[in-house]
Amino acid sequence: MRAVDIMTKSVITANPEMTVRIAAGTMVFAGISGMPVIDPDGKLVGMVTEGDLMRREEIGTGKRQSWWLESLASTSDLANMYVKENATTVKDVMSTDVVTITEECTVAEIAELLEARRIKRVPVVRDGKLVGVVSRANLIRALVTVVPKRPASTEGDDAGLREAILLAMTGHRWALPPENVIVKDATAHLWATARSDEEQRAIRVAAECVPGVKEVVMHAGPLGGALGDVGRSS
Template sequence: MTKNVVSITPDRSIAEMAETMQKFRVSGLPVIDASGRLVGLVTEGDCLRRTEIGTASTRSGWRWYLASTEMLAGEYIRSHGRKVADVMTRDLITIGEETDLDEIVHLMEKHQVKRLPVVRDGAVIGIVSRANLVQQLATLARGGGNGREDDAVIREKVRAELGKLPWMAIEFVNPTVKDGVVDLWGSFTAYQQDQAAVVAAENVPGVKEVRSHLAWVDPVSGLVVYSPDEEEQYLPAERVS
């Protein structure tokens, strides 16, 4: 799971929600109340039908007459509401930190969701997304066999080492470890941050190799400038040499 979870409160505006998603390059945010408890979840899907961009749901003719008053009122609130509380999903599917991967996949498929909050005593301690599962699958496919128990310890040490770098946006980096080999996933927004992350991981005891899959994302446009896992790479002049 991703432990550094970016969240938002239900009283924040829709504009603030969108800005937070863009800033941290996430597609979903747990909604946390003043007591720190999980009360909802907002995703990119909640931004699709909005009056500001002219995509609010419209019903005409017989579709309007067949829709219940409750349904029409709900659609209006979700497309015109100004607060996160107006659009967030309240009926949540959550998991615990000991939930098996098979059960996680089953819940994602059954409920057609892309992410599941990990909850302990009502508080969010992490989130598991489809991206996390794909990253782990890629790591296992490269390494083969079953991971060693101390891989989890190495992963936490790598995260701790990255956390020592105040200028490193570690919330964008997710390390996975298989047989002592570290794969770094996610993105970076400044020149050489990716190499610094590799160096930090290489200095962790027990690490045999570090492989970077970090994509360089333009912090202004949000576009991927460079991705080592893509055939096409768009590099600035100073990186070509």
């Protein structure tokens, strides 16, 4: 799945000369937390977000720093802070260091980008022109549209299910050794003693994601004896 498959194409935008008040009102009434800023030629020149409008003198949210912190700040930082708190147009408060993607960018790449940059949305451009926006919400909607994998026909193939579970854990440091995985009647019995809660959760999820596994049982005791002699835990 790519950006073109999930992006919002009808994008609400701002222009550099728009007032801060109108930009804030647009975001409030549209129910969005940020807008791309487009110049008269249609070029993407920035982004204005809730974060850019958080610190404002007129509503009393400007930063108040102690004299010694202010003395450590550079003159440029102080000037930039003043502009953010007092400027009246979008061009002076918008963020200009805007990361963009193309329509061919995969959803995996988009998710990594949003996480790494700690941003909520990313513009999609073609030949320098805005064609859409992908937000965290778009990624969540994409998850809803994914059709669950249809379980393979594994009835009576406990050995195949066991191999699939081991394969799902391959390459992970928390993976169980093969002898700690037993499948009987499509129920996976896993021994993950002396593992952290996080590791046990990962082991359980790996088994649950294998098509055809009907149930996953985490055993707390040592491996050995009949399955019925070992305590079950969820």
